[in-house]
Amino acid sequence: xxxxxxxxxxxxxxxxxxxxICNACRYCEGYCAVFPALERRLTFDEGxxxxxxxxxxxxxxxxxxxxxxxxxxxxxxxxxxxxxxxxETYGKYAWxxxxxxxFNRNGTVVAVVGTVSxxxxxxxxxxxxxxxxxxxxxxxxxGSFYAVLPHGVMAGVFAAVFAFATLAFVIGFARFWxxxxxxxxxxxxxxxxxxxxxxxxxxxxxxxxxxxxxxPNPVPSFARRRFHHLTFxxxxxCFAATAVATVYxxxxxxxxxxxxxxxxxxxxxxxxxxxxxxxxxxxxxxxxRDPDLADSSQTGMDAGFLILxxxxxxxxxxxxxxRETRAMGVLLAVHLGAVMTFFLTMPYGKFVHGIYRFAALVxxxxxxxxxxxxxxxx
Amino acid sequence: MxxxxxxxxxxxxxxxxxxxxxxxxxxxxxxxLVVESAPIHFRGGNSRHTRxxxxxxxxxxDPLADSYPxxxxxxxxxKVTDGLTDETLGRLTIRQTxxxxxxMRRHGVRFxxxxxxxxxxxxxxxxxLGGGKALLNAYYAAAAALGVDVAYESEVVDLDLQDGRFVSxxxxxRDARHAIRAKALVAASGGFESNLAWLxxxxxxxxxxxxxxxxxxxxxxxxxxxxxxxxxxxxxxTQGHCVxxxxxxxxxxxxxxxxxxxxxxxxxxxxxxxxFYDEGEEFWPKRYAIWGHLxxxxxxxxxxxxxxxxxxxxxMPPVYPPLEARSIAELATRLEIDAAALAKxxxxxxxxxxxxxxxxxxxxxxxxxxxxxxxxxxxxxxxTPPYYAYPLRPGLTFTYLGVAVDATARILFKxxxxxxNAFAAGEIMAGNVLGKGYLAGIxxxxxxxxxxxxxxxxxxxxxx
Numbered sequence: 001x002x003x004x005x006x007x008x009x010x011x012x013x014x015x016x017x018x019x020x021i022c023n024a025c026r027y028c029e030g031y032c033a034v035f036p037a038l039e040r041r042l043t044f045d046e047g048x049x050x051x052x053x054x055x056x057x058x059x060x061x062x063x064x065x066x067x068x069x070x071x072x073x074x075x076x077x078x079x080x081x082x083x084x085x086x087x088e089t090y091g092k093y094a095w096x097x098x099x100x101x102x103f104n105r106n107g108t109v110v111a112v113v114g115t116v117s118x119x120x121x122x123x124x125x126x127x128x129x130x131x132x133x134x135x136x137x138x139x140x141x142x143g144s145f146y147a148v149l150p151h152g153v154m155a156g157v158f159a160a161v162f163a164f165a166t167l168a169f170v171i172g173f174a175r176f177w178x179x180x181x182x183x184x185x186x187x188x189x190x191x192x193x194x195x196x197x198x199x200x201x202x203x204x205x206x207x208x209x210x211x212x213x214x215x216p217n218p219v220p221s222f223a224r225r226r227f228h229h230l231t232f233x234x235x236x237x238c239f240a241a242t243a244v245a246t247v248y249x250x251x252x253x254x255x256x257x258x259x260x261x262x263x264x265x266x267x268x269x270x271x272x273x274x275x276x277x278x279x280x281x282x283x284x285x286x287x288x289r290d291p292d293l294a295d296s297s298q299t300g301m302d303a304g305f306l307i308l309x310x311x312x313x314x315x316x317x318x319x320x321x322x323r324e325t326r327a328m329g330v331l332l333a334v335h336l337g338a339v340m341t342f343f344l345t346m347p348y349g350k351f352v353h354g355i356y357r358f359a360a361l362v363x364x365x366x367x368x369x370x371x372x373x374x375x376x377x378x
Numbered sequence: 379m380x381x382x383x384x385x386x387x388x389x390x391x392x393x394x395x396x397x398x399x400x401x402x403x404x405x406x407x408x409x410x411l412v413v414e415s416a417p418i419h420f421r422g423g424n425s426r427h428t429r430x431x432x433x434x435x436x437x438x439x440d441p442l443a444d445s446y447p448x449x450x451x452x453x454x455x456x457k458v459t460d461g462l463t464d465e466t467l468g469r470l471t472i473r474q475t476x477x478x479x480x481x482m483r484r485h486g487v488r489f490x491x492x493x494x495x496x497x498x499x500x501x502x503x504x505x506x507l508g509g510g511k512a513l514l515n516a517y518y519a520a521a522a523a524l525g526v527d528v529a530y531e532s533e534v535v536d537l538d539l540q541d542g543r544f545v546s547x548x549x550x551x552r553d554a555r556h557a558i559r560a561k562a563l564v565a566a567s568g569g570f571e572s573n574l575a576w577l578x579x580x581x582x583x584x585x586x587x588x589x590x591x592x593x594x595x596x597x598x599x600x601x602x603x604x605x606x607x608x609x610x611x612x613x614x615x616t617q618g619h620c621v622x623x624x625x626x627x628x629x630x631x632x633x634x635x636x637x638x639x640x641x642x643x644x645x646x647x648x649x650x651x652x653x654f655y656d657e658g659e660e661f662w663p664k665r666y667a668i669w670g671h672l673x674x675x676x677x678x679x680x681x682x683x684x685x686x687x688x689x690x691x692x693x694m695p696p697v698y699p700p701l702e703a704r705s706i707a708e709l710a711t712r713l714e715i716d717a718a719a720l721a722k723x724x725x726x727x728x729x730x731x732x733x734x735x736x737x738x739x740x741x742x743x744x745x746x747x748x749x750x751x752x753x754x755x756x757x758x759x760x761x762t763p764p765y766y767a768y769p770l771r772p773g774l775t776f777t778y779l780g781v782a783v784d785a786t787a788r789i790l791f792k793x794x795x796x797x798x799n800a801f802a803a804g805e806i807m808a809g810n811v812l813g814k815g816y817l818a819g820i821x822x823x824x825x826x827x828x829x830x831x832x833x834x835x836x837x838x839x840x841x842x
Contacts, residue, residue, distance in 0.1 A: 027508060
């Protein structure tokens, strides 16, 4: 489906119209954090709209409960307009701003970066190892990966890319946070931060108020939450595997590859399997989702991110399985290319939803600790 | 669904009462057909717009705190109806509500704490998570799981009653007509609030300026068919839930968001710039239901709620933005009211305001002296620009004219005999309990009680 671009001003105006209706109705208050948050306000400026949009987990419950949903003449589709705003949020706060347009053709961007990264890892490995070593079968002894690509190059390139991505996240977060009108010091207050962390870790608001999300259809289910958990915790396990391996290498002098029953490999295997099942499940659900809930212009971004995570994990697991064969060189190059693409596109793809949603959750808990503004005559 | 089949129970209507009856009868093992005149997206009549049920409870009953005993509930009902109620049916409704919460939960309805701005209902009214449409979605899912047949866009256009018994109903379903026979009938098809011709008959030309806040699908057709067949009526056609709502609301189906809660904070004038009722007589939740009738009595059925900057933001946010002006004269121009008349009204009102301590949470001592009508609470001068106005029109949510029933939900004929196999539930018979006035959440209490009774009795009679 072609991406339909709606100018930000129009989107904000539509969100404001919808928010005014929701604020006068309030029937959905029990579903999630968005409604209590909007009820603290009488009017909604652009910052409020970005905040509320990112607080929304797009569980869909409010759309099916809405007496004003299409075909009612109010044409109220709260989850969709918030989804559209979220994409604008990602572009607006992206750093460097030059790369914000990556969110508009995200599928293409991921594909291009992926191709370039793969080409780069192949060129690097082939240039360093030459055909003989590249296609040789290596015994599973310590350091065999580095026969294909030296550790210094591998670690140096990835450390640089990772540092850049982290910087981009921090700047994006700081812009988003300060434009919301909160001081940075507020973010690290333990009460709100702890509550937000709990809700992010448990995906509290992917429960549709108790029975599960009405996603991909009106029948509530916890499928999305479970697949997201597999994806997120799978990713965290893989990240932990890399961290442990880094300690092994630099602090203990143990070189990869590590034995099957070693900590980094175990973490990586379980994380990788979680990622495979989780991303495949999310992809399957996204394909069956009610088109009313979706912003079709983001299909490419969502798919690009899931495919990339899937490929990273699949290539990693294949590398583990075939690391003693002649395929090791090729698999290593593919895996490194996938990981490189992932890191490079992280700040300009679906990954950022986690950053802004977490910031929105923290803000929600900060506001909740403040007295309720005097609205409403009892 | 199969129109040619002979069902055990035919349920006319697709709202709360209809679904309660259908689920109950189907749970007793009977074949049930529900005919709903609306398309699927607008199914459920006025239940779409509801949000809670007034519920009796002797002790804490999740989600309700404290207690709300039968006698207190009954006194509340007696007060709002001025005695235009039936003690047997009223107390029956009240007592049954205590058991509804559990039954509703078992059929997928979920509850939540009272919504923001509704704390005054926290003890008495159980709120549905997501409101009435979510409740209906749960009931339709439960009905489908049990095997209830549902026909949408199917309107009953004729009823065959012979010798005091229901025989069949003629249903217009899209382009075809079907005669549907059933052993028992449950009429749960609502009132007539969306029938503009009938409203005009009842209210005169003023009805043309009414806004129908409720469903556009309550034509009152089945109500009329029954009343034309010697069924006894209750209440009268001018009784209903009629509140003052924003004049810019859609003609139909605007629901809850059309309310304007600014009235008690300022003054209300008609198109001639004259005040016509004490805006501060009581707390707004206790008075909004009379303001529809008050506005209906004004020329052209239009009025304007006017406040100044002091009151902005101190009431539930309305859906439409106010008209705003830097001066009363400019506001009059924007409202197309005679500027001199409005200026005079505001000046007289401001001069009549006595000093007091403003407190919107109690019946405070801010009142006027020496003007008619007075404003007896929350009277503060309109002197701080900008000034804001919300245009008001009568907004009809539902009507009370209905069919008389007995305690088994059987429809009663004019001679007092009950119909052997026809029952009524919901808005079509709510006038038995609520002859006039309004009590928040009573409609769902009546609908659930008589829906369940009608389903039970219809099952009993279809099995016999």
